Amino acid sequence: MRRNVPIGYTMVDGRIVLDNKKAELVIKIFKDYLNGISTDKIAKYLIAKGIPNANNKISWSYGSVRTILVNIKYLGDTIHPQIIDEKTFESVQKRRKEIAIRFGKTSQVNKEKNQAVYSGKIICGECGEIYREYIQNIGKASEIRNWKCKRYIYQRKVCCRNPFLTGEEIENIFISATNKVLSKMWLLDEEKKKEAPKITMEIRNMEERIKELEEEEQFSSRELSELIFKRAKAYYSITKIDDYAYSTEKMRQALVEREQLMEFDEDLFSTIIKQMTIHKDGKILVEFINQITMEEDHENIRKDG
Incomplete structure (x- = not known):
């Protein structure tokens, strides 16, 4: 260890x-x-x-x-x-x-920068859409910024009522989840077993037809060549490149010098977070780039904040 x-x-x-x-x-x-x-x-x-x-x-x-x-x-x-x-x-x-x-790194500038940092990484666990930032009373002292499901408002109607988050809550979720990883750095030393690709029914059918054509010695047939090409394409689509080792090393490099986080670090967020999935019951799954997942509770984060 x-x-x-x-x-x-x-x-x-x-x-x-x-x-x-x-x-x-x-x-x-x-x-x-x-x-x-x-x-x-x-x-x-x-x-x-x-x-x-x-x-x-x-x-x-x-x-x-x-x-x-x-x-x-x-x-x-x-x-x-x-x-x-x-x-x-x-x-x-x-x-x-x-x-x-x-360099003007005020809270307002950071809000705008963080908007880009969070973009595409906050996911609704109910409908699968991304979260986007909704701003009320923009430019006024009473301005309110919340991150809500993209389908919160659809065709002028409220469609998705999944919990909303403030920027500060997103930061606290990240800090909490990352600190859990920092306290269990041994997780980054574990090797992951490779999973064999799952064969689809489409591939099985192609395999059977290719076998039939080969048994009939139809080696020069156009159908056979097309099927072989389609089979290769289908296998490629279901075969995930195993980048676990690379992603884990990237995380280790980003975390090795760090103690427990006390404040939000947007560079670290961009580097090690794949996505955060927000569920209706308040559970938040924080997935890191190497597929390690930490669970956070929305209500606890809100109380701590």
Whole structure:
């Protein structure tokens, strides 16, 4: 079983200790950021130099660099030795806030960005339609934004009464489900058995007809060649490419540096969430890109919010 140990540390006899070389890398990332280098440029530099991340992969992004910059474990605690001093850590957080304000990352801008992030990923468990954002009193102080089934209103009538969600509730659902995965990182170490494709009746009929034509030695017949082509096409349509290993590794890369989430991260949401299915009874199934599913309760999320 793997332990989710942040870069800069390693496990020795069940204890977390400093990995001196990688701890120096963490210090350099903090210093570079304070010297005005963006997280994106830091990530590109690390890749160009062939420097591995905590998972020993040469894979970096501005998101993974940002995760390092906000990790309070580097200040030291009863388990993690200190790598970053408090003054440096606070200076980095101050610069991050200044940049957020400078580039207009206000709540309104984030609402518009999150609208694109959620689009196509929130699914109605009753009718199968996607959720879309409905805005009331747009542009006014009393503006209300809710995510509802696309068929909530159809031909000027209320058709689907599945529960609606606010943007904040979607964020809380994501945070809760992702934290469950973070607390069970061993799930990302499990191998999934491949399932054989299910043969349809159409394919069975084609197989039988092909066999008949071959027994009749109709090898040059147009019907046989067409059937063989259709059979190949049919098999392709039911054969799913097994990307479980790839998707699981992608999730591991996105989560390996992280502790429990305290706030919404739209980049992480886009990277690891396949869809959220909202059911009438308030149950919400959060499916990750590698098919791991976590169940959340709408009422509990609303109460917690």
